[in-house]
Amino acid sequence: MLVCPKCGAAIGENDVYCAGCGTMLHRVCSHCHALMPLMAKFCSNCGTKFEEAKENHVFSIPLPIEKNGFMIDGRDQQKYKMVKIGNQIWLAENFRFKSTDSFVYGNNEDMAEKYGRLYTWDSARIVAPPGWHLATRRDFNELGRFCKSLGQGMVGTMLKSKDAEWKTNGIFGPGTPGSDAVGFAAMPYGVRTSAGVFSYLGSFAYFWCADEENMGRAYYRHLSYFTGAYQECSSKKECAFSVRLVKNQ
Amino acid sequence: MTITQFENGDSLTLAVEGIIDSTTAPDFEKEMLAAGGKTKNLVVNFAKVDFISSAGLRVLLLSQKKMAAAAGKMTLVNVSEDVREVFELTGFVNVLDIA
DSSP: OEEOTTTOOEEOTTOSBOTTTOOEEEEEOTTTOOEEETTOSBOTTTOOBOOOOOGGGEEEEOOOEEETTEEEOTTTOOEEEEEEETTEEEESSOOOOOOTTEEOGGGOGGGHHHHOOEEEHHHHHTOOOTTEEEOOHHHHHHHHHHHHHHTSSOHHHHHBOOOGGGGOOBTTBOOOOOOOTTSOOBOOOOEEOTTSOEEOTTTEEEEEEEEESSSSEEEEEEEETTOOOOEEEEEETTSEEBOOEEEOO | OEEEEEEETTEEEEEEEEEESTTTHHHHHHHHHHHHTTOSEEEEEEEEEEEEOHHHHHHHHHHHHHHHHTTOEEEEESOOHHHHHHHHHHTGGGTSEEO
């Protein structure tokens, strides 16, 4: 018999939540360690086929709390500002849950509070708490369309924070500050390259999309200090970028 | 960093070897600008460039602008995966002619 690891109530292998305490029930993929719903037959991250769930396969993940415009991640109690943009609800901050293959710029943990963490794509794919997901290409497209519909200038400018760091001069010329017109508040947190080098703090923001281009590469959105462009690009999955989460609809 | 020049008909090839950072970028700039003054078709072979920093990127951008202003062309060839990643992350893939 399967039981909830939190309250001990009996659960079925097709249950999403525990009927005894309401906690969300998960299992961990033995191959890639992604958290999957208990009822999953395959891992949606790596395709591994799951055997029938046994007691030691079940994990409970505390649900995030959403209150007064903030989301509190039940796993580490970190608090994030939420923002409604069009029909979407985004986190208005970079995610900072400390997971495997996530980094802080220059390995300086003090950076996490302001800038969040940088995640490899594989790590970014599975880091969201229940009820939230890593932004997809479709999410970013919808965000871009909504910003354009407001007619307040270039989308990248509207998404960039008003932070002075965007004004840093660089190779391409003077920096242009953001208007933060929709509350997205993108920060120029740079990247950890696939070679492990931290670069471009103050110059560029990179946000992973949940969609892969091929086996080795995935899509991301890119904001630059010198332009208001809102570009979609692709990169090696080993690069570590910022993560923005969108609330499931 | 070492740079070797080869002439091939109308084009001039610079074969660069080593890393291009703030230490080596001044020499890289001198060689690039001098070579750009000699040809309308500059080929820069990056096969043996292991790393390029912002200082090196600045030189490439300057050379690219000078070549374009003189109705010339600058092409980078044999760019390694690591260096290509730098070009991608900085948006240089949209600016440079990379074969």
